[in-house]
Amino acid sequence: MERIPILRMGNYLLVTIQVDMHDKLALTLQDDLTNRITEANAKGVLIDISSLEIVDSFIGRTLANIASMARVLDAETVVVGMQPAVAITLVELGMSLPGIRTALNVESGMEYLRETVADHEESDGYIGDSAED
Amino acid sequence: MSKLLEAIQENRKSILQDWTQRLRSVDRRRDLLDDRELDTDAGNVLSAIADVPAGTTLEDFSAVGWQPLKELLTNLSVSRAAKGFSPSETAIFVFSLKPSLFTLARQQWGKDAGELFLEISAINEFVDKLALHTTDSYIHGRDQVIARQQEEMLELSTPVVTLWEGIVALPLIGTLDSARTQVVMESLLQAIVQTNSRFAIIDITGVPTVDTLVAQHLLKTITAARLMGAECILSGIRPQIAQTIVHLGINLEDVITKSKLADAFRLALERSGRKVVRVDKANSASTTNPRVI
Numbered sequence: 315m316e317r318i319p320i321l322r323m324g325n326y327l328l329v330t331i332q333v334d335m336h337d338k339l340a341l342t343l344q345d346d347l348t349n350r351i352t353e354a355n356a357k358g359v360l361i362d363i364s365s366l367e368i369v370d371s372f373i374g375r376t377l378a379n380i381a382s383m384a385r386v387l388d389a390e391t392v393v394v395g396m397q398p399a400v401a402i403t404l405v406e407l408g409m410s411l412p413g414i415r416t417a418l419n420v421e422s423g424m425e426y427l428r429e430t431v432a433d434h435e436e437s438d439g440y441i442g443d444s445a446e447d
Numbered sequence: 448m449s450k451l452l453e454a455i456q457e458n459r460k461s462i463l464q465d466w467t468q469r470l471r472s473v474d475r476r477r478d479l480l481d482d483r484e485l486d487t488d489a490g491n492v493l494s495a496i497a498d499v500p501a502g503t504t505l506e507d508f509s510a511v512g513w514q515p516l517k518e519l520l521t522n523l524s525v526s527r528a529a530k531g532f533s534p535s536e537t538a539i540f541v542f543s544l545k546p547s548l549f550t551l552a553r554q555q556w557g558k559d560a561g562e563l564f565l566e567i568s569a570i571n572e573f574v575d576k577l578a579l580h581t582t583d584s585y586i587h588g589r590d591q592v593i594a595r596q597q598e599e600m601l602e603l604s605t606p607v608v609t610l611w612e613g614i615v616a617l618p619l620i621g622t623l624d625s626a627r628t629q630v631v632m633e634s635l636l637q638a639i640v641q642t643n644s645r646f647a648i649i650d651i652t653g654v655p656t657v658d659t660l661v662a663q664h665l666l667k668t669i670t671a672a673r674l675m676g677a678e679c680i681l682s683g684i685r686p687q688i689a690q691t692i693v694h695l696g697i698n699l700e701d702v703i704t705k706s707k708l709a710d711a712f713r714l715a716l717e718r719s720g721r722k723v724v725r726v727d728k729a730n731s732a733s734t735t736n737p738r739v740i
Contacts (some may be wrong), residue, residue: 394676398636401671410670417676418643 326358332365339344340376348416351387364395381414394423455498465547505573524584534585541578607638614646616717620653628664646715653684662697680712
């Protein structure tokens with residue numbers, strides 16, 4: 315069966331969508347990704363959709379769902395490289411995907427993930443210190 | 448061929464003479480067209496009428512035989528419009544052919560009232576059609592000019608400028624309608640991809656009015672930019688527009704707004720980890736401009 319590969323890079327998972335998403339594929343990705351987040355104890359998920367040229371409301375909603383699920387599983391999600399046409403389509407469909415973090419390309423997406431995840435770790439580590447101050 | 452067309456062919460010289468005299472006597476634009484050109488135009492039109500292929504009738508103006516005459520009138524209308532004639536002046540030029548043809552009809556069928564009436568109605572209808580054709584051509588020409596100008600305006604009016612590495616600005620000038628907003632949205636998003644910009648500033652200082660539709664278009668553009676991973680800052684909102692926005696109940700709470708483009712630029716610089724500082728003159732003799740670090 316056709317699957318979208320999920321790569322692991324340290325604490326992060328990297329998903330590159332390079333084929334046209336159909337509904338079943340999107341649901342499979344949702345399944346696989348949530349499983350992998352738990353398995354790998356991932357802190358961040360980066361979804362690269364720069365090759366995705368066609369979206370519909372279902373794919374848009376699935377992306378939003380994946381982001382919410384990842385958040386429940388304690389992982390930040392960044393969607394990167396959305397094409398202008400895709401962005402326009404989603405907006406026209408009335409899906410502004412308010413819960414999703416976006417970035418221009420993989421590089422800035424990774425940068426964002428590192429910053430936020432590092433922030434979390436720092437703030438976790440400093441809880442005791444700040445109490446003393 | 449009708450008797451009338453035959454009569455026109457036979458008497459074309461006298462008709463032309465009568466017509467040109469009439470043309471000179473009516474109130475016309477001597478400053479735009481001299482007598483010689485006027486005579487040539489009249490001669491061309493009359494020979495186009497007289498030289499139609501056999502079997503063409505005055506009643507059927509859509510026939511192939513009238514095509515040369517139509518083209519002639521179209522060119523005439525366009526060239527006169529370019530010279531500064533109004534469409535009614537061009538129509539009057541054609542209408543003045545009527546009395547000349549009426550005179551001809553009276554000479555030919557003066558004794559038979561029934562026949563005379565028929566021919567005069569035919570002339571009347573035919574000349575009306577000619578005049579209407581010139582007006583149609585005039586309007587058609589104008590429409591083309593308007594369409595071309597609209598296209599040019601659309602191209603001119605949406606420049607995306609790069610203010611700094613990673614910061615683009617879109618100064619909007621003029622009223623926003625759906626077609627234009629689509630172009631604006633596409634060119635901005637395209638520029639974001641091309642220049643890899645994390646910040647986009649939309650400046651609406653030059654937008655005269657903001658109604659719910661325009662605001663909705665702006666919000667769509669901002670949301671689309673956000674989906675692509677760029678942050679949008681809206682600047683240049685004038686006091687009246689701020690009032691309108693609030694009165695219309697448009698929610699701009701999720702959008703960063705700044706009153707001036709400069710403020711928006713400063714914010715974008717700050718967010719990308721830069722700031723503007725004034726260089727101390729004593730320390731650097733070589734440059735006096737403020738620099739961005």
